[in-house]
Amino acid sequence: MTALQVKHTQLSLAECLADLAVEVLIDEADLSPKPGLVDRRGNGAHDDLHLGLMHSSALSLWPAFKEMAEAACEHGEVNQALRETLGRIGREGEVEMLRVTGGVNTHRGAIWALGLLCAAAALDDQALDAGQVTLRAARIAMLDDRALPVTTESHGQQVCRTFGLPGAREQAQLGFPAIIQHGLPQLLRSRSERAGEQNARLDALLAIMSQLTDTCVLYRAGLSGLDCMQGGARAVIEAGGCVSLEGRRLLRDLDNDMLRLRASPGGAADLLAATLFLDRLAPALHAPIGSV
Template structure:
C-alpha cells in the first residue's frame, strides 16, 4: 500500500467503524419487544427515556467512535498512551451524550464497551473474528487510565461492592464473555434454526440476560430482580426462543415481571449492541 493510499484508507476505516457502532446502538434500541427496555413499543421500565432520545444519543456519539478509531490507528499498539487517549475521548463523548439527552444517562456503558471494540477493530482492521477483537479490547481495558478524574462511585460500582459481582469494567477486561460465549452463539443458533433476524437478536439478548449479573437490574431491584431476569430469560429460550408462540408468551411474562419490579436490563442491552457490532454479518 502506498503512503497516499494509506492516507485515504485510514480515515475511511474510522468512518466505517463509527457508522457500525452507531448502527449497533440504533438497531439495539429499535429491536422489539425487549423486556422492560426502551423499544418501538414505548419506554419499558424507564420514565426518562424514549426511542427518540435513544436515537439522538446514539447519533451524538459518532464523532466519539470515529476519534477512538483514529487514535487506535495513530498509536498502532495496545498500551497506556492509547488507553489514556480513549479515556479522554470517551469522557468527551459522554459530555456530548449528556448535552444531547438533557443529562440523562442513555449510553454511558455503551461508550465504554463499543469504544473499546472500535479501537480494537481499528488496530487490526483485517481481523473480523469476534473473539479475537473482544480479547484485544480486553487487553486495552486492563490498562489503567492515569488521567481518569476521581469521581463518586457510580451505581454500578456501588452494586459491585454491595453484591460482590463483576461490572462493565470486568466484563470488558475478560474479553466480553457474555457476548462471545453466549450472545453471539445464540444469535447464530437462532438464525440456523430458521428464526427471523429480529427473533434471533432477541434470543441473543435473552442469552446474555440469562447469565449476566446486570448491575442496572441489581441497582433497581436487588437480587430478587436479578433472579427474575435470569429465570425469565432462561424460560423464553427453553420454550423455543422468541420466534415461537410459547417463547413469546414467556417473553411477555418476563416483560411484565421486570416492569413490575422496575428493573431494566441496561447492561444486557449494551452487550447486545456489542454483539451487533461484532456480528460478522454486519461487519463487512
C-alpha cells in the same frame, strides 16, 4: 451532472467503524419487544427515556467512536497512552451525550463497550474475528486509566462493591464472555434455525440476560430482581426462543416482571449492541457504506 452521478468519497476505517457503532445502537433501540427496555412499543421501565432520545444519543456518539478508532490507528498497539487517550475521548463523548439528552444517561455503558471494540478493530483490520477483536479489547481494558478523575461512584460501581459481583469493567477485561459464549452463539443458532432476524436478535439478548450480572437491574431491584431477569430469560430460551408460542408467552411474562420491578436490563442491551457490532464487523469493513 445529476445527484445520482456524484461519486462518494471512500470512507476511512475510523468512519466505517463509527458508522457501524451508531447503526447497532439504533438497531438495539428499535428491537421489539424487549423486556423492561425502551423499544418501539414505549419507554419500558423508564420514566426519562424514549425511543427518539435513544436515537439522538446514538447519533451524538459518532464523533467519539471515530476518534477512538483514529487513536488506535495512530498508536498502532495496545499501550498505556492508547488507554488514556480512549478514556479521555470516552469522557468527552459522555459529556456530549448528556448535553443532547438533557442530562439523561442513555449510553454510558455502550461508550465503554463499543469504544473498546472500535479501537480493537482499528488496531488490526485484517484480524476481525470476534474472538480476536475482543481479546485486543480485553488487553486495553486491563490497563488502568491514570487520568480518570476521582468522582462519586457510578450506580454500576456501587452495586458491584455492595454485592461483590463483576460489572462492565470486568466483562471487558475478560474479553466479553457474555457475548462470545452466549449472545453471539445464540444469534447464529437462531438464524440457522430460521427464527427470523428480529427473533434471533431477541434470543441473543435473552441469552445475555440469562447469564449477565446486569448492574442496571441490580441497582433497581437487587439480587431478587437479577434472579428474576436471569431465570425468566433462561425460560424463554429453553422454551424454544422467541419464535415459539410458549417462548413469546414467557417473554411477555418477563416483560411484565421487569416493569413491575421498575428494572431495565440496560447492561444486557449494551452487550446486544456489541454483539451486533461483532457480527457485522468483517462484512462492514469489506464493503464500507459510502464506498464507490
